Amino acid sequence: MSTRVKRKIKISDKLKDTFFSSHGFPLSLTFITISILFVLFRMKGVELDYKVNEVNSKIEKSLMENKELKAKKAKLLSTKNLRSMATNHNLKQPTQKQIIVVP
Template identity: 40%
Template sequence: MALRKKGNFKFNNRLLEFLFNPKALPFTLTFTTLAVLFVGFRMKGIEQAYQLNTIEQDIHKATIRNKELKAQRASEMSVPKLREFAVKYDLKEPGPEQIILIP
């Protein structure tokens, strides 16, 4: 069984008396409030950093997907694909009477 030192107990007792002393109580409460607020703001900052990182990853994925879709559209709009599409659906170039010029 461990025994406490008498001097250590006196120090803890004196510390509690000082902290809850009517003169020091406003300081103790102010310091405690500031410490809790500091921890809360720090945690909120870390949480927002995680959210920002997630949003940046989503933007990066969307950018890559957009590039892939643009490449796919370019390949679908290529001349050989359009000619193949025209043959498949029996399309032909318009005649001169079908072309209308808008001034």
């Protein structure tokens, strides 16, 4: 029987041969590309989440402002307020002939 001589191969040389071989290089390149794309998509997702939260907060502020304006409008159009404004501006109650009903 013949005896084989075992050669000591460095790990770095083995990795170089694997990564730069015709089978290993496309795999490593694909893995690196997928990793970079994953990070980019994750960053874009976080950025979009910040924008969505900002838009939601603006919507909430607008809704609160809308409620306040509706309350102010209701207060200004109340009969008590309209009567007090009419007396301040020397207005009289309309007669029956002055009232026109629009169908």
